[in-house]
Amino acid sequence: MTAPLLSVRDLSVEFRTRSGIVPALKHVSFDLAPGEMLGIVGESGSGKSVTAFTLLGLLDRAGRVSSGQAMFGGQDLLRLGQGALNELRGAAMSIVFQNPRTALNPIRPVGVQIADVIARHDAGSTATLRARVLDALRQMRIAEPERRASAYPYELSGGMCQRIGIAMALACAPRLLIADEPTTGLDVTTQAAVMDVFRDAVRRGGVGTIFITHDLALASEYCDRILVMQSGEVVEDAPVAEIFTRPRHPYTRRLLRSTPSSVDVIDDLSPDEEPLPPAPPRGDRLAAPVLEVRGLSKSYAFARPRGLSNFWKPRDTAMLRAVDGVDLVIRPGEAVGLVGESGCGKSTLSRMINRLIAADAGEVLLQGTPIQRISPGRFASLPQRRLIQMVFQDPTESLNPRFSVFEAIADPVGQLLPHEGRAALRARVERAATRVGLPLALLPRYPHQLSGGQKARVGIARAMVVEPRLLVLDEPTSALDVSVQAVVLRLLTRLRREEGVAQLFVSHDLNVVRLLCDRIIVMYKGKIVESGTAEQVFNRPAHDYTRSLLAAIPRLRGQRALGAT
Amino acid sequence: MRVLRRIGGRLLASLPALLGVVVFTFLLMRVLPGDPAVFFSSGPNAGQAEIDAVRKDLGLDRPIPEQLLRYLYDVGTGNLGRSLTTGQTVVHDLGERLPASLELTLCALVLALGLALPLGILAAVRPGSAIDHAVRMVCTLGVCVPTFVSGLLLVYVFYVQFGIAPDPTGRLDIFAASPPDITGFLLIDFALVGDWEGWQAAAAQLVLPALTMALFVLAPLARMTRASMLSVLGSDFIRTARSIGLSRWRVVAVYGLRNAILPVLTIIGIVFSTMLGANVLVEKVFSWPGIGSYALDALLASDYAPVQGFVLLMAAVFVMVNLLIDVLYGIADPRVSVA
CATH class of the missing domain: 3.40.50.300 (P-loop containing nucleotide triphosphate hydrolases)
Structure with a gap:
């Protein structure tokens, strides 16, 4: 096996809160190979996002790394200062966030936001900058990139905003990419489209990717290997083919059985629960409808309501x-x-x-x-x-x-x-x-x-x-x-x-x-x-x-x- | 072009509000106690015949609706009446005093913004730190010390004790030569004729009153900046900006400030309009010949026309300032259009 792109060992993070110090990550260890797509799945509070933010040095003020190392390109990410991290962030490693609409600056054209990344890490003339922005948009299969580049986030759909987010993350050809629930909140059809664009771009660039999601089915479709996390710990780490056929940890098994797509009838969903009463006979075809x-x-x-300034104009009927x-x-x-x-x-x-x-x-x-x-x-x-x-x-x-x-x-x-x-x-x-x-x-x-x-x-x-x-x-x-x-x-x-x-x-x-x-x-x-x-x-x-x-x-x-x- | 049309529409839409203001002040002045006819007759023992003559002269003997119609006609033709105390037309008086008030208010606003924005940003970047607490204290002091107290304190310290500031008597030293009346703004007029000594003298007169006013409005501006900056710095796109490796300064200035300035703009509009009309106290302390003290004097003398003119002027200024703020808002935030 080749040397891992990222090697996380014994990572622990704790948060200072009003009720004392709360551990968020407990001795998390994993490797990521170059070009691999690693899925991290788990429920809220399991520490998926904290892992991502810790690696990029984006933790809140309240969070503190208490032990561990994360070797990336010969450097320990956890020991780097913000200045050194700023050199890496956006260039060698980058992240795609959840909620694409709020993750983009609402009053800055999306093209300029992509240009911000490129200009930060390898500045060039305005013309090359522009060409690279358009190229990044084209890679995301965005039609009419010239027009889209000058659009503001509020003028674009959620799926389109996330493509912009991915374009920003990939603009400087990073070696490591973290995607934190990138398609949560998108429609299934949009999700499929965005995920396909995402996977193709990542494959083409040979980018090592950590894909964080709560959706087991989604992870199983796109990832090579899956890490299951539960309350700050890695409970299972296995290739995707194994984890769904032979889940070893009880938590993984429970998670799988709670996933609606894994069962055919509701009675099989989380069968450890108290059994459901039998369905009543369906003789109500002719009952009076409720x-x-x-x-x-x-x-x-579509038109704005009429105000004082347009009361004499004919009503807009669209x-x-x-x-x-x-x-x-x-x-x-x-x-x-x-x-x-x-x-x-x-x-x-x-x-x-x-x-x-x-x-x-x-x-x-x-x-x-x-x-x-x-x-x-x-x-x-x-x-x-x-x-x-x-x-x-x-x-x-x-x-x-x-x-x-x-x-x-x-x-x-x-x-x-x-x-x-x-x-x-x-x-x-x-x-x-x-x-x-x-x-x-x-x-x-x-x-x-x-x-x-x-x-x-x-x-x-x-x-x-x-x-x-x-x-x-x-x-x-x-x-x-x-x-x-x-x-x-x-x-x-x-x-x-x-x-x-x-x-x-x-x-x-x-x-x-x-x-x-x-x-x-x-x-x-x-x-x-x-x-x-x-x-x-x-x-x-x-x-x-x-x-x-x-x-x-x-x-x-x-x-x-x-x-x- | 479209923007201009929209601005025109907005101005048109503000006419009913202005009309309402005119009618309201007209009625208000008529129900206030005090009879101008008595007040402006030659003396306290003037006969009834003389009072009636003055009343007829002022048109006060006619029915109120007729007076209102006449007044509206006059306002429409640009005639705001004559001040009985100064003997000049109200338009002339206001035209003479408005630049003084505007100059003072603008300088105070610039000064206040120059202090409030950095303070608010600093407080927001390090919430809970010593800087944050210091800013909070300065703001609290600014709000709770009345302007006439802070004004007198400043005069006492800088004029009486240290003798750095000129005596607080108006816009210019009585013995100094006035610049030619071009815009009415002394700083601009002096600069236009190249009289830099005069400019300095005018500026020196301006510093203390402007500072007094600035201290008073510092709090709303700085607190708003802080609150708005805090919420912006906590938002997702700031995290995105950090994740692409932008330096902390760039994140705050480019991604943070431009978003945070939007609610501050609204406050600026309100603060400006309030300052312009409500700085009577400052004008009185520094003998500043502004419109606020002019209106106050007229009101005390039961002189209707200047007060009505003043209220109308303030309403017009308020409309213009709000329009300007909306246009700025539209420039700063692409999601907003001047409607």
Whole structure:
């Protein structure tokens, strides 16, 4: 074996916090060969990003390296000062960050930001600089590089911004590249495109790459070797072919079993958990629908609203049809998955169903009663509001930090069932908490004292407390780690099987939707392009868009391709 | 071209606000106690006939709506009335005093920015350090010491004790020769005619009042700079800038400052407008012939026209300053357009 490009030995990092010194990395050791792509996977708090930032000397002030060395090009990166690191950063080693939009300077044209890297490390004439910037953009397969170079980040899509980020990292032909969750938050199709561009550029340059991700399937598709980290330690380090077929460490095995793409039915996901009740017989084909939507539409104007300065001009009629004549039926106890890329109108649709916003046209029938004429503001205080409840995307952001868990869960009761007494209210809240598996001891706590999974349970309990017949779930697990996600998915299935509450599950993650839902609806540009049972949509997709969506899903190695039975 | 059209639109859109200000001040002056007719009659024992004559002369005997219409017509034709105390037209008085106020305010603002920006940046680069605490103390002092106290203190130290500063009586020493009236800004006028001795004298008169005002507005500017710089330095793109090997100084100056300056710009606009009208105390302490003390004197004398003119002028200045800030904002931040 050739000498490693990077050799990390016994690396330990600790953070000073208010509650004392917290170890973040414990004796981490690994090697990276030139041109190799090494995946680091693990859940949040496992130390993946801390490893990356430590190697580049980008740790926060609070972080401190307590032991270890990281040999790169004959130098120990951990002993270098910021000045020496600045010579290396961007040139010999570089990094691609998460959240491409915020990782770029919002008020500097992206071409100039790429030029900043090149000018810093090998300055040349303006003409060569310009040529190299355009070349870097072309390498990322960005069409019309001249025009794109003068664009600002806000004018570009998330995927395009990440290509810029990768172009910046690769502009000075580094030997070591670290990619820290580069595609988190991007659509699957965009993710696939960005990852392909990324892999090709890295291969062409023979760059040794550390690819940090929480997505095992994604890592298995692109990496040569995988490092599994758990609470600051490396628990497994094996070639990708082995780690998925013969995982040695129990944590790796647990992680694998929590990954939705590794199983066929929800009952197999994290099977160590308490077994799920059996699915009730599906004899509800003819039951009266809990929700019926007919020809629902919503458009947004492109033009700015009229102000004083343009009131005499004719109205600009260009409209974006966010949701365009959508029909939908959900029967009691049914789970319907609504998938599509960002901007396809799925969130707008779910908000119209909830009466959070008003529709332009169409009908919404809740248990047979039309509700589309009721204004969103008034609907909030009507008894029918009880029937539909919503679970939001980010469990942290959607809880009021000043409300205790009890207050958060009791909040909708006070609004929708105002005549309930204190004792009844307490009993109701405790019942809801128990149903979602939230220990009653947590009720007086505040959100910041809870884990991510507990916060997700609070969000679900708050929706379930008024005994709705339909839950609208807007990407409820996208902010969660896989093991927590598995638990939440099982909880949602349990609620549906035991209580018969119907669920509309809005998500971009087809693997999750496949496990959870009976029927799947695919939206594309405001229209429903495909709808059918989960089995149909996955195995016999009818629409081209569905096919491209399925093709873009990362798969675990060794898993049969989706759609090929 | 498009920018110019938009600026024109903005000015047009501010007309209703200005009209509202005019009507409001007109009504306010009419309901305030004090009868100008009595005040401006020849003496305290003037007869009713004389008072009536003055009232008729001033047009105060007509119904209020008619007075308002006349007033609006006058404002529209550029006639703001005549000050009864100075005997000059209000336009003339304001034109004479506005440059004095503007010169003082601008110098104070430049001085304040020159101090506040570096202090705020230093405090943000090293939060919690000795520098940070020192800046916080300076700002607190600046805010809690009233301008007339700090002004008098400065006069006491630099004029009475050390004798470095000239006596605090107006824009120029009474015995010094005034420059020809070109722009009304003494520093510019002296520079235009090449009289550098006079320039120095004018500048010397300006230093203490400008410093007094600067100290007062230092706090909002420095604190805003610090807060804005702190949040920018904590953002993801700063980490990106560090990850490409840019030096610390470049990261702070190029990536940090330009982003951090945006909220500071807004504060500058507000601070400037406030300073221009509200520095009466400083003007009084230094006998500065500015518009603030002019309006105050007129108000005390129940002299309507100058006060109305002053309020209208301030409203116009406020609109112009905000427009200027918005244009600057549009230049500094590509995401914003002058709407």
